Amino acid sequence: MAGRRARERKARTRRRIIGWSIALVVVAAIAIGAAWALPRVLDRFSGPEDYAGPGSGEVIVQVQSGQNGSDVAATLVEQDVIASAEAFTDILVADPSIQLHPGAYRLAQQMSAQGALDAILDPANRAELRVTVPEGYVLRQVFERLERDLGIPQADFTQAAGDLTQFDLPADALSLEGWLFPATYTFDDGVTAVQVLQAMIARQQQALDAAGVAVEDRQRVLTFASLVQREARLPDDFGRVARVFQNRLDIGMRLQSDATVAYGTGNLHVVTTTREEREDTTNPYNTYANDGLPVGPIGAPGDTAIQAALEPTPGDWLYFVTVNPETGETVFSATYEAHNVAVAQFQQWLRDNPGWGG
Template sequence: MAGRRARERKARGRRRLIGWSIALAVVIAIGIAVAWALPRVLDRFSGPEDYAGPGTGEVVVQVQSGQNGSDVAATLREQDVIASTEAFVDILVEDPTIQFHPGAYRVQQQMSAQGALDAMQDPANKVELRVTVPEGYTLPQVYERLERDLGIPQADFLQAAGDLTQFDLPADALTIEGWLFPATYTFDDGIDAPTVLQAMIDRQRQALDQAGVAEADRQRVLTFASLVQREARLPDDFGRVARVFQNRLDIGMRLQSDATVAYGTGNFHVVTTTREEREDAENPYNTYVHTGLPVGPIGAPGDVAIQAALAPTEGDWLYFVTVDPNTGETVFSNTLAEHNAAVQRFQQFLRDNPGWGG
């Protein structure tokens, strides 16, 4: 009897042990399930991953033409500006009017999605390159200025300018000289040489359109205006210089412009020329030996020079000389005797200022 009760107690103990083991296994299984599911549940209710701070450091993000909000979000995530594309896209879904404009934008890394969006919409964060090309600059001078301010090598501009067909210039244009309008330009970071040149040529076309220059006359007008731009010093003299050149053209008299001779020699910065240079018939720009306008522009004319070439000031002058280059004082003469007297004043200036103008 005692033996049977002992066996029953052992059986009950084994059943309790099995029960506890099963219960423990269930608890462990539930714990594993909760551990796996809880983060996903929390994620579902807490939203996509997002940085909390305003960001640190700095990075430039490029938005390409044609990209949509998802593309921009992917770029921001790649550069660690935002923690997830979902957080950024969710904001865009709520406001479908948000647009992105091509260009480069300076933002911080590890920003909140809203902060990154605000930064991308702020024009102050857009990275832009600015360059000013003065009136009268020749192609080498323009390329040097573009390289300095845009960071594009001069060789890139030389290569791009070698293919005139891409710019749709007149058939009589030998180069793009004269077609790069002198002005201040703003470009997006990452711009290339052909695009810069096209923008400047388009701006010159706009100036010619506004001046009413016909397509067939554009190369001639730019050539004429470039002479006026290089020779005139004061605003009131542009029309007078144009009149001298026009009067000479009307009677078949050579223009005798030192600026054209200098351009043909490649010495764009000089004011005076030598007798040997003025007698060089192999220089196609030498208006001392070749009658009429030179073979092309000798620099970049601006609006004032273009207007002067189209409507010269009324007068009978055939000569002019700048007698004081420091002040720009220029004497216009009807006769050679008057002109020679003015030239003597200029020569006296050179004696008083040795080394000037070379």
């Protein structure tokens, strides 16, 4: 009897131990599950990961044309501007009226999503590059100016200009000379050489469209206008210079422009040219030795020169000479005798001002 009671007590003890063990295992499992699930539950209710504050440093973020909010958010995450894409897109979803515009923007790293969005929407944060190309500049001068103001190496422009198929040009265009419209341009930071040249050509096409120039006439008009641009000094003289050239073309008289000869030699700083240079028939831009217009433009003409080439000032002039290079005073003559008088005036000016003309 005593033995049976002892066995029963042992059995009851074993059952209690097993029960306690199972209870401990269940409690441990619940604790482990809570430890795994609780942060996720809290994350769900606390919202997506987001940086706090305005951030630090500076990074240029490019918003490309055609990108949606998710694309922009991914770029911001990639450049460590925001902590998560969700923090950014949630704001956009909540306010569908928000519009993101293409461009380059100066932002900080590790900004809040709202701060990053506010910065993109603020025009003051646009990262823009500005360059002004003067009228009459030749390609080499244009590329130098673009490198100086945009920071893009001249070699990039030279390489891009070597492939004319990537630009909207007529079939008879020999190069980009004359096709880069002289104006002030604004570009986003990160713009490429090809994109810059395409924008300048588009602006020249716009000018030609406004002037009513047919596509098949554009290369010739730009060539003519570039001569006017390089030879005329004062606004009132553009139409008269164009008339002299047009009158000569009409009667088969050579244009005899020192500017075209100089362009062909590469000596763009000179006022006059030498006899040897004017007699050089191998220079395709030599309008002393060759009939008609040169083979192509000799610089970048602006609106005034283009309009003058299309509508020269009425007159019977066949000659002109700038008698004072400092002021730009130019004398137009209908006869060779009158022209010689003006040339003598110019030569006297050169004697009085050594260092000019060479």
